[in-house]
Amino acid sequence: MTEDRTKLRWAELASAIRSARETRGLTQPKLAELAGVSEGSVQNLESGKPRSRMPQSLARLEPHLGWAAGSGRAILDGGEPKLASASEASADVTSIEGKLRRKLPLRIVNELESEDPLLDSTVIDLPGVDGARMTVVVHGQPDATPEQIQEALLAWREAERKLRRLPDDGGEAQAANGS
CATH class of the missing domain: 1.10.260.40 (lambda repressor-like DNA-binding domains)
Known part of the structure; x- marks a missing residue:
């Protein structure tokens, strides 16, 4: 060519x-x-x-x-x-949405489907447990000003630092396991 x-x-x-x-x-x-x-x-x-x-x-x-x-x-x-057929066009989205709906609590699905702007997301490995991790999705207000978005991002960064440095609390872990 x-x-x-x-x-x-x-x-x-x-x-x-x-x-x-x-x-x-x-x-x-x-x-x-x-x-x-x-x-x-x-x-x-x-x-x-x-x-x-x-x-x-x-x-x-x-x-x-x-x-x-x-x-x-x-x-x-x-x-x-x-053009994709109707089934092709929705197949990927439908399969992902269906899996999420079956796998996650409704309140989480509702948050993920929110029209609020996505500010950030991360996956945090949980220390001491092979393969266990937490997923965090941070949404902002739909009509937020740039200053409000910046403030929300700064608050999230501080919360993320705390999440990644949580001290070991064996008592709560035992209670969560029913021990």
């Missing part, structure tokens, strides 16, 4: 991604969140800049754009994206 044709195809892919995202009413940050990629990955793909290899993030975006797997490659090869 000539250099000009390569540039054109990457520009066509960028346009198709942008168009599909906007048709679905998604912002770049929301698409990135849904696909589990960085906002920069979405921005880079929508920039149309030619690449020497296929970005891994493209496959993660496709289902959220309503495309069948491999549609990005099809565009780069001069074709059109194939």
Whole structure:
């Protein structure tokens, strides 16, 4: 493929991604969140800049754009994206949501489905127990000012430091085990 044709195809892919995202009413940050990629990955793909290899993030975006797997490659090869069937489009999301709903208490599922902006998340290994860990998701207020977000992040950082340094309290551990 000539250099000009390569540039054109990457520009066509960028346009198709942008168009599909906007048709679905998604912002770049929301698409990135849904696909589990960085906002920069979405921005880079929508920039149309030619690449020497296929970005891994493209496959993660496709289902959220309503495309069948491999549609990005099809565009780069001069074709059109194939629309995902209704079952394909919802299969990944449905299976993940179903697993979470069965596995987690309702109050946790409700928090995870919250429209409140995600500020941070982390997984903390629990000391002394092989493989045991805790997952923390930090949400902010939907209409928070930048100052309020900064304040919330600082409060979270302090709480995280405390969580990671909790002293050993054998009494509570025994009570939790019913001993």
